[in-house]
Amino acid sequence: MGRSPCCSKEGLNRGAWTALEDKILTDYIKVHGEGRWRNLPKRAGLKRCGKSCRLRWLNYLRPDIKRGNISADEEELIIKLHKLLGNRWSLIAGRLPGRTDNEIKNYWNTNLSKRVSDRQNGSSSTHVVRTRATRCSKVFINPHHHTQNRDPKPSSTCSNHGDHGESKTMNELLLPIMSESENEGTTDHISSDFTFDFNMGEFCLSDLLNSDFCDVSELNYSKGFDSSPSPDQPPLDFSDEMLKEWTAAASTHCSHQSVASNLQSLPPFLENGIE
DNA sequence: AACTAGGACAACCGCCAAGTT
DNA sequence: TAACTTGGCGGTTGTCCTAGT
Known part of the structure; x- marks a missing residue:
């Protein structure tokens, strides 16, 4: 079947944008807003591909x-x-107000x-979670884990740069999940699988990063992602096997895999870093 | 001053998933 | 349900700039 190209490339400008094109695009978006690329x-009267306009706006022209x-x-x-x-630049960019995924990607590739890798040479290897690019506008919270009544906000993409709204600490957000055992059986009021925006602005990022969460690859925990690792179960590296568990669990519940399921398995990590 | 290599970064490409018809 | 559209993503490329020779 094949897809139709996003636009006919004939007669379109390519390459660097001119100041005039930037102005036209900016003025148009100011009046009509983003979308319908x-x-x-x-x-707008631009001889550009819609995708190109979108990229130019998101990576360069946005005021924030x-x-x-x-x-x-x-x-x-x-x-x-x-x-x-891993290389989920849009997620990373979402944590850095005003930064774009493209900029971070470039910065990573050229500098970091x-x-x-130099830093890691000589130390034990670490495992980065690598996934395919996937949209993650929502996070699934397993009702078995989520027991509090929350108001899901309207969905938006995780690349909603700059809009970080009010912040909750990681503890606040995860406490209900972590204390699930205390509330087992109290999920009746939750009608269905619960989703809410994965706007990491809701996390107090410092809580996360000041913890040793970033060193999860070096942590061992039980295979069942129980918050209390069992000594009977073999330790598991934060690696492919973990990823399989995540994706399997997520696909069972929701197509928005990865980040959603990641959250479910955060507590074991966090217990090591957040008091 | 001229040339070259490498870095920086803007832009493009193809794929994918969600949404719509 | 299938076909199609739209928008988002990460990978890659092309071009400009700068430092070194």
């Missing part, structure tokens, strides 16, 4: 974008998040990857 070029001068703190954050999430 395919039709945007025609409506910070450019350059990645601070040491941001750098450390990127390293930690990359260790945790070498440095990190």
